[in-house]
Amino acid sequence: MAFPILATLVVLIALATLVPLSRRTTWLVRDLDFPRLQIAAVALAVLVAQLSLLDLRDYETVILLAITLACLAYQAWWIIPYTRVFPNEVKAAVSGDRDERLRILTANVLAPNHNAEGLLALIREHRPDIFVTLESDAWRQRHLDTLEDEYCHAMKCPLDNLYGMHVYSKLPLEDTAIQFLVEDDIPSMHAMIVLESGRKVRMHFLHPAPPSPTEHEESTERDAELLVVARSVADLDTPVVVAGDLNDVAWSTTTRLFRKISGLLDPRIGRGMFNTFHAGIPLFRWPLDHLFHSKHFTLAHIQRLPAFGSDHFPMLVELAYDRRHGATQEGLEADAEDEALADEKIAAEPVSEADVHEPQA
CATH class of the missing domain: 3.60.10.10 (Endonuclease/exonuclease/phosphatase)
Structure with a gap:
């Protein structure tokens, strides 16, 4: 029962990740640039559920894990620069003038x-x-x-x-x-x-x-x-x-x-x-x-x-x-x-x- 639910979620995550790669300017495409943090959070939750609920020896499970991990990594690539683990682009001020x-x-x-x-x-x-x-x-x-x-x-x-x-x-x-x-x-x-x-x-x-x-x-x-x-x-x-x-x-x-x-x-x-x-x-x-x-x-x-x-x-x-x-x-x-x-x-x-x-x- 868990596999079809998780597989459906993976398809949705993959679509939400792949669609913005298009250069199309329609709002349905471009608005998917916005919730990268939310998509990454869902992908992480789905990844945890896969590791907990699915048989990791199954070929289908490995495919789902790989797709989910790839989507998570791609979304993280966009948002990690806006976290404290990334180097500052702008230096802290030292001048007191x-x-x-x-x-x-x-x-x-x-x-x-x-x-x-x-x-x-x-x-x-x-x-x-x-x-x-x-x-x-x-x-x-x-x-x-x-x-x-x-x-x-x-x-x-x-x-x-x-x-x-x-x-x-x-x-x-x-x-x-x-x-x-x-x-x-x-x-x-x-x-x-x-x-x-x-x-x-x-x-x-x-x-x-x-x-x-x-x-x-x-x-x-x-x-x-x-x-x-x-x-x-x-x-x-x-x-x-x-x-x-x-x-x-x-x-x-x-x-x-x-x-x-x-x-x-x-x-x-x-x-x-x-x-x-x-x-x-x-x-x-x-x-x-x-x-x-x-x-x-x-x-x-x-x-x-x-x-x-x-x-x-x-x-x-x-x-x-x-x-x-x-x-x-x-x-x-x-x-x-x-x-x-x-x-x-x-x-x-x-x-x-x-x-x-x-x-x-």
């Missing part, structure tokens, strides 16, 4: 969530230099504006379609632009922020739409927006930060391709997953809210903040400018196949690298 640090809070607020004070309290407690809100509308803006005495530099795009965006900063923002790169109702924000030292950092805040049955049948819009921004920041001498709810998990093929093309680093590598969604469902969480940065920075602090009524946890990251120590940090590198895949994904939408606003230092 506060004037050269940048403290950033990102929060998808969930438009129907009317606990405005919950987020305001977190901002007052953690005192970021700059914070960005996603899904923020005019109602949310009125509450955020109560912080304008301290956060006197802002970019505001209140929308009622779940894609509003706001940026508030203590530090000056220069050469700002609100753009609708791929879709005419989904904004992105681009600016140069001036640190207390006078150093300028190029910032890009994104919130592309996900592939899903309620949003887009394909992932092409999301993928193209991420990759044109990646191309626009590649090989810059200027310090760069890209942050936001990318509606893609850290271990997906597209996010990995973004890191390769942009050359930016992920401070979570070797430190943890920092799963930010879904705040209300512990068994189904994955890292959707991201911050990537250039080698100019090392990491002073990273923290997932407490929930405040949204389906996302906020993230707090503090970067320390340290070009000398950061220069030896190594991220992912793109090869010819990666460049060709990026070209293919960008070509699927009417957008190009030239469309991305490039704040000038």
Whole structure:
């Protein structure tokens, strides 16, 4: 009785593992990039059950064990970098110069969530230099504006379609632009922020739409927006930060391709997953809210903040400018196949690298 049940589970695990290998952009395929941790956990449980319940001398059992173990190993390959057993991609900060640090809070607020004070309290407690809100509308803006005495530099795009965006900063923002790169109702924000030292950092805040049955049948819009921004920041001498709810998990093929093309680093590598969604469902969480940065920075602090009524946890990251120590940090590198895949994904939408606003230092 155990064998057919376990065999069925192995078939499902194998399908969930093999389907995302396809380059198809349909949501049914690409959404299987998300639950790699959950698939790995099920595979491990099935492996334990096989070892406990089946006759290990049977040829069929050996085949099931081999398939399960292969699936588990493949899923683990994607998620182990986001655990503490993996080397840090970004060095811990050694510089104590506060004037050269940048403290950033990102929060998808969930438009129907009317606990405005919950987020305001977190901002007052953690005192970021700059914070960005996603899904923020005019109602949310009125509450955020109560912080304008301290956060006197802002970019505001209140929308009622779940894609509003706001940026508030203590530090000056220069050469700002609100753009609708791929879709005419989904904004992105681009600016140069001036640190207390006078150093300028190029910032890009994104919130592309996900592939899903309620949003887009394909992932092409999301993928193209991420990759044109990646191309626009590649090989810059200027310090760069890209942050936001990318509606893609850290271990997906597209996010990995973004890191390769942009050359930016992920401070979570070797430190943890920092799963930010879904705040209300512990068994189904994955890292959707991201911050990537250039080698100019090392990491002073990273923290997932407490929930405040949204389906996302906020993230707090503090970067320390340290070009000398950061220069030896190594991220992912793109090869010819990666460049060709990026070209293919960008070509699927009417957008190009030239469309991305490039704040000038």
